[in-house]
Amino acid sequence: MSPARLFSARLRTVFEDVGHWALSTRAGLKPSRRLPQQASPRLLSVGCADHAKRQELPGKKPLSEKKLKRYFVDCRRVLVCGGNGGAGASCFHSEPRKEFGGPDGGDGGNGGHVILRVSPPFRRLSQYQEDGRQVKLLGLPAVSQVPVGTLVKEGGRVVADLSRMGDEYIAALGGAGGKGNRFFLANDNRAPVTCTPGRPGQRRVLHLELKTVAHAGMVGFPNAGKSSLLRAISNARPAVASYPFTTLKPHVGIVHYEGHQQIAVADIPGIIRGAHQNRGLGSAFLRHIERCRFLLFVVDLSQPEPWTQVDDLKYELEMYEEGLSERPHAIIANKIDLPEARANLSQLRDHLGREVIALSALTGENLEQLLLHLKVLHDAYVEAELGKGRQPLRW
Ligand SMILES: Nc1nc2c(ncn2[C@@H]2O[C@H](COP(=O)(O)OP(=O)(O)OP(=O)(O)O)[C@@H](O)[C@H]2O)c(=O)[nH]1
Numbered sequence: 001m002s003p004a005r006l007f008s009a010r011l012r013t014v015f016e017d018v019g020h021w022a023l024s025t026r027a028g029l030k031p032s033r034r035l036p037q038q039a040s041p042r043l044l045s046v047g048c049a050d051h052a053k054r055q056e057l058p059g060k061k062p063l064s065e066k067k068l069k070r071y072f073v074d075c076r077r078v079l080v081c082g083g084n085g086g087a088g089a090s091c092f093h094s095e096p097r098k099e100f101g102g103p104d105g106g107d108g109g110n111g112g113h114v115i116l117r118v119s120p121p122f123r124r125l126s127q128y129q130e131d132g133r134q135v136k137l138l139g140l141p142a143v144s145q146v147p148v149g150t151l152v153k154e155g156g157r158v159v160a161d162l163s164r165m166g167d168e169y170i171a172a173l174g175g176a177g178g179k180g181n182r183f184f185l186a187n188d189n190r191a192p193v194t195c196t197p198g199r200p201g202q203r204r205v206l207h208l209e210l211k212t213v214a215h216a217g218m219v220g221f222p223n224a225g226k227s228s229l230l231r232a233i234s235n236a237r238p239a240v241a242s243y244p245f246t247t248l249k250p251h252v253g254i255v256h257y258e259g260h261q262q263i264a265v266a267d268i269p270g271i272i273r274g275a276h277q278n279r280g281l282g283s284a285f286l287r288h289i290e291r292c293r294f295l296l297f298v299v300d301l302s303q304p305e306p307w308t309q310v311d312d313l314k315y316e317l318e319m320y321e322e323g324l325s326e327r328p329h330a331i332i333a334n335k336i337d338l339p340e341a342r343a344n345l346s347q348l349r350d351h352l353g354r355e356v357i358a359l360s361a362l363t364g365e366n367l368e369q370l371l372l373h374l375k376v377l378h379d380a381y382v383e384a385e386l387g388k389g390r391q392p393l394r395w
């Protein structure tokens, strides 16, 4: 994939795309878009029929998965280059009545550092002077915004864990500026012409990885209705189709609650039996599941013996990482609108011996129960984090 330029000025950071990550597809991160939603409480707004379909803006064609995935990245290999130090100047001061004013070449400015910072929207600050001409000029650092929970790795080793708002990491140091001829002025040399060039900036290849993908991760077989569900409860727009493996990359949607509380839910591509051995779309997506704080197992209730889906999913998670299937979770039985699904529900409940949230992403039936349960899981997570003295993840 062709490298994309992050900083167009002197500090170059070249991003080579390795993986994609859907960070809130139109999920209302802009306040202007979010406001109308917050005004009407979501808990009451989701029960309407055909909710997922109604969310489309009139006259707007839904984007295909192929187009959607372009925008999202969850891990990247980046080449970061600190700014080169500016060269010192060699010149002499001269003005009317002061013809030989002495050496006046300024020092070159130091090259700007490249800083990764967890902060609100990215603003480029990369501007610095290359040459010192009579005044000292210092390079400004280039600041690159990264999402909260970014791991910075170099050669497989974690060099920074940017887990809080405002955290910073100097990814590449700028080179020191050269000295102008004024610096070399001495008693025995009143007219030095020497000046030194600036040092080149540091260059490093770093891996940026999102440690946390979302609060909740939707885990399910292909076609279970995960993307439909995410569309129904959030503003995210993953592609939905009746063939398996429609979703090729994770998508994150934000569910808004009263009091400006937001819960991020990830739609993770479908996994199949043997996913831990790289079958289907491979084990890469198990990594994304691992990065969610709690899980929603989405089951297609219209399939015979739907409990086997839960068993298989848990088995795959356990094979990938011990204890992963025991992470706080809820079982979501989707497609309750279909007649065969209703018949399977009581059997599923009996087999699992626990609460099952039966709903329909298509008609919007019982979505409220999912939203309420999502909040319960989130509150338990927040409490557990605070109990451990850690700051819970905020979206
Ligand atoms: N009847 C009915 N159909 C549904 C429901 N939810 C999803 N579907 C249909 O099931 C099919 C698959 O839905 P998706 O949302 O793409 O499923 P997915 O789990 O995201 O599938 P992958 O992306 O392949 O993993 C689509 O044809 C949906 O219209 C539901 O509640 N009821």
Ligand SMILES: [Mg+2]
Pocket: 226, 227, 228, 238, 239, 240, 246, 247, 267, 269
């Ligand atoms: Mg999907």
